[in-house]
Each structure stands twice: as structure tokens, then as C-alpha cells.
Amino acid sequence: MGKAKEILHMTRDEVAKAITSFPVAILPLGATEQHGHHLPLGTDIFLAEGISRKLSEKTGALLLPTLPFGYSWVWRDIPGTLSIQQHHVEAVIKDIAHSVSRYGIKLLVLVNGHDANNSSMKYAARELMDELDMSVIYLFYPNIESVIDMHCDSPTWHGMIHACEFETSLMLALKPELVQMDKAVSEYPKKPNLYGKSTISLGNLSQSGVYGNAILATKEKGEKMIDIFIENMTSLLFEAYERTKEE
Template identity: 40%
Template sequence: MKFELENSYEVKDKILQSKIVILPIGAVEAHGPHLPLSTDTILAERLSELLAEKAGAFVLPSLPYGQVWSLRNFPGSINISNDSLISFLVDIGRSLYDQGFRTWAMVNGHLGNQVALKEAARVLYDEIPDFKVFYFFYPGMNAVVKDIRETKSVHGTYFHACEIETSIMLYLAEEFVDMERALNDVPVIDEAADFTPTPWETFTNSAVLGDATLATKEKGRKIIETALEKMVDMLIGGKTDD
């Protein structure tokens, strides 16, 4: 159910019937030559729609901007601060609770947002203990990736415009992927990058972290089906209409 398409005469009763709401959160940033700037937002939107169908939840209009400090100097990237994102999310959460929602799932498509999402959830937890807030970022994907990855990971945490993220896009939004332009770009990321601020232009010109040419829709399907199952289980205890 798309929240923005409801009307104020009927929405209150529908909120009370569900009490679960989902917010897709993405970013505007470089994703190489084969993926659009809004890749993270597109992924968050498509995954949120699938989750809403299984959980009987509302989907809010997407938040398309995120904290992209590491990629802010690449053409097309738009960065907002963690502080701005935290404040914005806390305000949204308070308003959702006032409207009658009791469970809020933030479905994040951009790893750089995760710190702000977690902090916003903590603020809301302290203020409104009976408001359950989740900050999802492909739960369960690490185990799946170990099985499907054909190349060694460039970094222990990051995946970006590579075999993995491109596979997820092929599964959820193939129409926005240009595989003819996919790159095999394997940068060397110094260990110090994990312990000091390091703009990505210091180790990559493309913003691609790995071999995107190896991406497949099937790999993306396995990641998404796992993440979806885990999110549904956390939201409603695994009970669906299926």
C-alpha cells in the first residue's frame, strides 16, 4: 500500500488495521557507467514494495538522499550529513507514531546511511519505548554472498557497483542496468582506510569495487529472497498470507 496515494478520510482506519510502515532510504551517488545515480534508492523502493506485500504494510515516499561523504566528489553525488539525516528521520518517526503506527521499518539501500539510521532508532527508542523501529540493510546477505561470489571481495564490508550490487539490480530493476558498460575494476584499498577518513577517489576512478561483468539476476534473486524472508520474520514473526 502506497501511503501517498491514500486520502485523509480513510487512512486512519487503515493505519489502525496494519500499524506497520516502511520507508525506503537510498542515496544519489556515483555507481560506475552501468548503473544510475539513484541505484540505492531504486533498490530500497523495490525491496520495500516486496516487503510491504508480505507484511501487509504501508510504504512511504522514498527518501532519496543519503550520507555519501566517501563519494561526494564524484560527478553526480549529493551528500547530506549524518546529523541532518538523523534529525530528519527522528522527526518522521515521531509523526508516524502520532498517526498510529507502532512498527517502522527503514529499508536502506546505501551502507553509508546505516550509522544515522541506527542513531535515529536509538533516539526514538529512548523517547517512545513502545515504537518498534528496524533499520534493515539486506539481512542475511553475507552468508549468501559467500556462496555465490565468483571473485574475492575487494573489501570486508563494502560492496559497490560490483558483482553483488549489480546482481541485485538485475533482479530487482533490470531495466536500469546497462551490462554492456559494466566494468571489472578491482582497486587496492589500504588497510588504513578503515581507520581514517578516506575519500574513495584516492583508490578508484570508477566507483566500481570489483567485477561487475560477473553479475547475474540469479545471484541477485538469492540475496533478495534471503533478506526478504528475514525481514518478514522480524516484522511479523514469519506469518504471511502465502
């Protein structure tokens, strides 16, 4: 595994040379929002960035700076949360895509750490297909359900991940110095009948900000899950890149 090609640490000549040999770039997408009392507000940033760095090391793709803001409306009243509108997330993705396409990137890989970014990624990719001669793929923990079933000991909250065993384990593997396990809790709030059909939000349901059982998280679980994600993402990246050469 080589060194990550982080463009912030490279000169213009180094970036140009890298694009000539492998015209692929990775854009990590995060958010700044509460993750309980045991995880930092930058959790989604750290996870997207950490996994993207490993993907860059594995593949040789360029690593772009991480987008630190997402659509975090549900946590908007909690101190520290920074939320931008969903269509702004989509617009930023598109602007970055147009930027990198101008100097030869043929494949942009979006690596997401924040669930609410998924819609923005999907619609940005669809619009970009009609605007650019560049492919875009968007990844959010590929095969997450089976990975959680295999390596986590607690169920998710109705399929959602937030400050739970899953995210806490990933943080213990990537940024253990920022995890306060003595404050980790287990909480599965009751799901109102109108949840998902009204403006009832996550911010009003959980007392701790945790949705799941963070107490059961371990570094070992996180490392095993990250290895699987990197393997899957590497395969998807190269498959998408091969398709660009056929088009």
C-alpha cells in the same frame, strides 16, 4: 502476495483504515551517488524502494516514500552526487518517526540501501526508544555475508559492496532497464594502510567507481538473493510487531 500499500497512492481514509488493522510502516532509505559507469546514481534508492515494496506486498505494512539522500561524502566531487550530513540523515529519520507515531504507527521498519546510513539508523533508533511509544527496527540486507557467499561468484572488496556483482545483480532483478552491462567492469583497488584511519576515501581509490566484479552479475542471482532478503525481513518484521503487543 498482495499489493503494496504505498501511502503516496492512498487517501487519508485508506491510510487510517490500514493503520487500524496493521500499524506498521516501512521507510526505505537510499542515496544519490555514483555507482560506476554501468549503474545509475539512484541505485541505492531503487534497491531500497524495490525491496521495501516487496516487503509491503508480503506483510501488508504501509510503504512510506523513499529518502533519496544520504551521507555520500566520499563521492562528493563526482557529478550528480548529492550528499547530506550524517546527523541530518539521523534527524530526518527521527522526524519521520515522530510524524508517523502521532497517528498510531506502532512499528517503524527502516530498510536501507546505502551502507553509510547504517550509523544514522542505529543512533536514531536508540534515541527514539527514549522518546516514543513506538518500536523501530533497522535492516540492511540481513545475513548479507552468507547470501553473497551462496549466490555470488566473486569476493567483495574487504567486505564492502558498491556497484559490484551483488548490487548489479539486484539492479538486474529490480530495474534491468537502467543497467548498462556493456560498461560493467571488475576492479579491486589496492587498500592503503591508512584507509579507515584517515580521510582517505573511496572516491580516490577506484578508477571506475566499482569495488568488486560487476561483470559476473546476473538477474537470476539478484532474484534469488532478493527472495532470501524478503523472507528474512518478513520474519524480523513480524517478530518485532509481536513484541510491540507485549510491551
